[in-house]
Amino acid sequence: MGSGNAIRGSRVGAGPMGEAERGESAPRVWISFYCANRHETRPSFANDVAVPDQWDCPRCGFPAGKDPHNPPAPPKTEPYKTHLAYVKERRSDADGEAILEEALAKLRRKRAAVRAAMEAAAKG
Incomplete structure (x- = not known):
């Protein structure tokens, strides 16, 4: 018996599944979103879905919009109340x-x- 550190269910040289095994991916479009901290995020969406007006910035968490010159305002945080x-x-x-x-x-x-x-x- 081994020490239990072996990777099971795989073989050496096995790579990730390719498109042949998964099927073709849907056509995609990349949309730029901009937050108040001037971060740009480019998530991809399928061509046939509705793209949201806002997206959360993965770097700072602020809301990001499509207009780079007029990004959404960051949310106001309320101080802790006693x-x-x-x-x-x-x-x-x-x-x-x-x-x-x-x-x-x-x-x-x-x-x-x-x-x-x-x-x-x-x-x-």
Whole structure:
């Protein structure tokens, strides 16, 4: 038995399959796309398919268009938002003050009840 490093299912000198085994390829057209960083991408498309207006640049990831002088603008990235930022979007300052006052009142009632229970236990 070998060490398991042998390539199986192939022979020395075997190359990739050619057109004879796969059949003829469809006629193709190469279209240039340009991104905001002035990268040119030339993907190929079959002649009988609709070519998209935009293509993602494989170098920088920005969208690329067909016009080299007017490429699509790069997407705007939103900065990371904290939980507090999302809460402030949903509630006004007055709403926040009301919620805070309600929570403090509840906490004060709870503490008063605990204090009263401790005083009653100390007396009795």
